[in-house]
Amino acid sequence: MNSLKSKISNTPFYSKLSFMKHFPAYSGMVLPDTPFWANFTVNVSRFLNGKEEKQRVALTKKIAKDSKPQARIPEDEGFLILDFRDNPMVMEAVECARNYANGADWDALEKTAKKPFLIDYPIDYHNEKFAPIAKLLLSPELLVPVSEYFGALPVVGDVHIWYSPNKEQSNDRSRSYHSDGLDRHHVQVFLPLEEIDEDNGPLTFLSAKQSEEIYKKLNKDGIAYRRNQKLDDEDIYKYCKPEDAIKGLAKPGQAIMADTTRCYHYGSRFGKRPRVQLLIQYYEPFSKKMPLWNREARLDGFDEGVIKALDTDVARNVLGMTHLEYSRMRLDEAA
Numbered sequence: 018m019n020s021l022k023s024k025i026s027n028t029p030f031y032s033k034l035s036f037m038k039h040f041p042a043y044s045g046m047v048l049p050d051t052p053f054w055a056n057f058t059v060n061v062s063r064f065l066n067g068k069e070e071k072q073r074v075a076l077t078k079k080i081a082k083d084s085k086p087q088a089r090i091p092e093d094e095g096f097l098i099l100d101f102r103d104n105p106m107v108m109e110a111v112e113c114a115r116n117y118a119n120g121a122d123w124d125a126l127e128k129t130a131k132k133p134f135l136i137d138y139p140i141d142y143h144n145e146k147f148a149p150i151a152k153l154l155l156s157p158e159l160l161v162p163v164s165e166y167f168g169a170l171p172v173v174g175d176v177h178i179w180y181s182p183n184k185e186q187s188n189d190r191s192r193s194y195h196s197d198g199l200d201r202h203h204v205q206v207f208l209p210l211e212e213i214d215e216d217n218g219p220l221t222f223l224s225a226k227q228s229e230e231i232y233k234k235l236n237k238d239g240i241a242y243r244r245n246q247k248l249d250d251e252d253i254y255k256y257c258k259p260e261d262a263i264k265g266l267a268k269p270g271q272a273i274m275a276d277t278t279r280c281y282h283y284g285s286r287f288g289k290r291p292r293v294q295l296l297i298q299y300y301e302p303f304s305k306k307m308p309l310w311n312r313e314a315r316l317d318g319f320d321e322g323v324i325k326a327l328d329t330d331v332a333r334n335v336l337g338m339t340h341l342e343y344s345r346m347r348l349d350e351a352a
């Protein structure tokens with residue numbers, strides 16, 4: 018019986034069905050991937066959750082005031098490269114992620130990965146063994162720039178090791194220019210575990226302002242209809258120069274923060290060596306991946322040792338939102 022149940026629950030049909038059950042609270046997931054509908058979804062959620070928004074804005078002010086001044090993500094650029102090589106807290110988290118990555122069997126994982134050229138290896142940061150990573154997720158070093166960029170305290174989405182074997186040269190899927198097409202904006206933080214240089218498929222991106230102008234032109238010229246559409250380099254370079262593209266080159270201890278929804282980008286095209294990095298995803302709080310109602314912030318899934326260090330309003334709001342499991346179905350993400 019149990020095995021039948023698990024067989025059924027593992028079919029794509031069942032996951033669609035269970036999504037439908039929760040669909041009204043996640044209606045943004047089925048709306049078109051355009052700037053208009055992204056704004057619409059976020060604004061509906063902000064309207065329905067005004068009290069939570071107030072609290073998230075107040076907490077942003079508080080963490081900014083309580084910590085020393087942090088760098089900001091410029092609105093027009095949508096990215097920021099930071100250097101934490103002298104920061105023991107960040108270096109400890111990088112070390113913890115590196116040890117975990119070293120224990121993975123990447124050849125075996127590559128065989129079953131959804132994207133064999135970019136393997137997702139999740140980190141369960143509820144677990145005590147990843148306590149340095151939970152600490153990093155909540156650190157002012159990351160949280161202040163991200164919160165100020167969103168205007169409110171974010172929600173942590175995926176926390177993964179991203180491993181690109183870089184064995185073949187190709188421009189398909191996320192190796193073509195695209196936007197992640199999530200919300201109005203979202204931030205991914207990439208922390209290299211080995212140096213990322215020209216030889217291991219760096220993330221390559223355009224500034225947010227330039228990307229937004231290019232999208233408008235592509236849309237007007239009938240080339241792009243949605244933000245997540247994969248585009249040929251020739252299409253992008255009709256509207257900008259190849260030299261405008263920025264390469265996310267960084268060493269362990271440095272961090273690339275990039276809004277991969279506002280910035281057109283690609284990565285893992287080819288390389289001489291694998292690329293291995295810790296990826297942290299921050300969603301804006303009123304993301305389509307979060308429910309419009311019945312929102313709860315709880316920390317009861319965490320190991321005792323982690324919880325003792327974390328139990329604050331900030332931790333609850335950033336790490337304790339309980340509904341992200343539906344978002345993991347990624348109905349709208351073909352890549």
Ligand SMILES: O=C(O)CCC(=O)C(=O)O
Nearest residue numbers: 135191219220283284285
């Ligand atoms: O491999 C990379 O650096 C980019 C991947 C990407 O853009 C994506 O998965 O959406």
Ligand SMILES: [Fe+2]
Nearest residue numbers: 191196197277
């Ligand atoms: Fe992407």
